[in-house]
Amino acid sequence: MTNRPSDSVVRAWARLERAHRAALATVEARLKTAGLPDLAWYDVLLELERADEGLRPFELQKAMLFAQYNLSRLIDRMAAAGYVARAASEEDGRGQRLSITRSGRAIRRRIWPVYAAAIEEAVGRHLSDTEAQTLADLLGRLHDAPRSGAPPA
Template structure:
């Protein structure tokens, strides 16, 4: 049986580390044309085949509600970062495709943000990073 006190200590440490790292990394988005939430949308879209993802898949990867994601995507359409069209396989769904401008903006920020993440995570060696990744995945899988 899991030690309850140890579980609480581990959770608090994980939560505080995530919060502090996330707060520090928000500086990556200062003075950039993409907000953090827009970057997250483009991360999902650009990693998908043909840089096109279902709106429901984007929503599943975000930490905000479906209506909020829909409004965010609509604003991104208006800014020319993504295009939106009906999903031929789901009459109620939509496909979101990165535009050339959106893909360029994403790649530009991804380079900076990737270096920032690597720098902050460099406190851990490769074995520790693999262990952290595997433990986080274990916690996410139900």
Template sequence: MPGEKPSKETVLAWARLMRAGRHVLGAVERDLKQAGFPPLAWYDVLLELRRAKGGLRPGALEAELLIAQHNISRLLVRLEEAGLIERRRHPEDGRGQIILISEEGRALLRQMWPIYRTAIETHVGAKLKSEKEAGELARLLGALLE
């Protein structure tokens, strides 16, 4: 029907956004796995902890992640067992925790980045016609985040 919301174009955009996200994420995950690295979620957590110089509380960390992490506590246990993060008591709230990246975590980030960077270029950058097109896509997607 004319004027019906959402429009066919909006529904198509939604479907393609969801499919494209799953497709690219799966391809990046495969590239990391083939190179012998852990899942992208590990990289995502470590990167946010490196950016937060003084560490983050688990809830604040979850809010910063690029990819959905429904069970952050299990992921943090795995990262801690691997020696990639450290947990410390929050200095102002003895019941709270601060999560910090370890030197081993920083080293893993440095090792993973070349594979991740190449995967981003292969599965996103190379499929767009130009940097201008990449910028336009970034702008359009940014509008959805507002």
């Protein structure tokens, strides 16, 4: 069984929550003020833009750690807005393939400067570059494999 966490682990978790909530609030507020769509929309657009062949919804789901039903409806809205296109998958009769539209690319480009400034405000402003890098590294460790001995199941 998993053990009790040390004090520093508990503190790290508590601050992860707080820091995330604060930063997210800043970012969402800036986007809203600028009349731009939600952060999640940006993330979807970016993933789709990076994937040359488009993506299957379940791939996007894993990439974004988004709940299946949630993503399904997010795509509904984004398709309705004309930013993504759904096409039946050719490999799998159950599935579909998503791609970004021209106007999806356009809106993503329009979001970025506002988003970037918000990131700088919420994160960059508070840390040196080296610190940001250390932070990124440590946070990166929080997915995937645990730290030590325990064989991967």
